[in-house]
Amino acid sequence: MKPTFEDIKQQLKAKNISLSYQRLKILEYLIENRCHPTVEMIFAGLHDEIPTLSKTTIYNTLRILEEAGLVKEITTEDKEARYDIATETHGHFKCESCGTIFDFSVDIDSIIPGDLSRFVIKDKNIYFKGLCPRCL
Amino acid sequence: MKPTFEDIKQQLKAKNISLSYQRLKILEYLIENRCHPTVEMIFAGLHDEIPTLSKTTIYNTLRILEEAGLVKEITTEDKEARYDIATETHGHFKCESCGTIFDFSVDIDSIIPGDLSRFVIKDKNIYFKGLCPRCL
DNA sequence: TAATAAGATTGTAATCATTACATGTTTGTA
DNA sequence: TACAAACATGTAATGATTACAATCTTATTA
Structure with missing residues (x-):
């Protein structure tokens, strides 16, 4: 039941969210790293591939994906937020x-x-x- | 099933936590204001009675009470933490x-x-x- | 194709809750 | 009273997140 790129592309298209290179890579990272990463981890993990990637872009992208219902923020008592691809509730x-x-x-x-x-x-x-x- | 002062004093004594005036007032506030207050709300709410109360004291007290299991931090996606007297799980x-x-x-x-x-x-x-x- | 507008990305600077730390105060005990 | 331990206080630092302005990309239209 894990979503594939195609699933997600469809959903984004349906919601009129354009899929830039950065957004694609952030999504890719979330799909491949099911460890509930922080913004810092996403940033570090993509830095080799996209050295110019800015944290602001990561924050913006995560907010857009969350509003679209594709990503969920995990709430813990830690001060650093963690993110999860939204699948069936668990x-x-x-x-x-x-x-x-x-x-x-x-x-x-x-x-x-x-x-x-x-x-x-x-x-x-x-x-x-x-x-x-x-x-x- | 709501805890009274006496209940809580007993629990504190059992855990060897001394009950200073400030801690007592913070506890009192939590018991009387079951609205899951933030530190800011506790600070504002007690300011008239204890004008010298410091936010650091509130943070320290809440941490001690949480370690003792008397208070729980509520985790939401807000950045301001909220606190709750620990009663039966709800x-x-x-x-x-x-x-x-x-x-x-x-x-x-x-x-x-x-x-x-x-x-x-x-x-x-x-x-x-x-x-x-x-x-x- | 060129011009244009809307949308994305970037980096820096600001925000704000929380924590660290040093100093001053209170409390309990001998 | 003297002393030590615990506690409270205020300021300064921390660090994640957001605001913002400038630049770049993309899509659209003439």
């Missing part, structure tokens, strides 16, 4: 020791909130913390 | 229009992650976004 687990963020599958529809009947829910996030097997 | 819903954060009850144990059997889970967060009844 949970995130952050190891408090090594900082790695793991995906885990979860049936989000099974979460039935008690008293949100008059609210419109647009986004659901599940975020666990603890220790990963390697750090135990 | 979900948070942020209205994308007015920014208000609502609590909602949820049976967190009913969330069964698929593949975290070898992980130690220490904390679970549920964070929904959308529109609240008033903004609809």
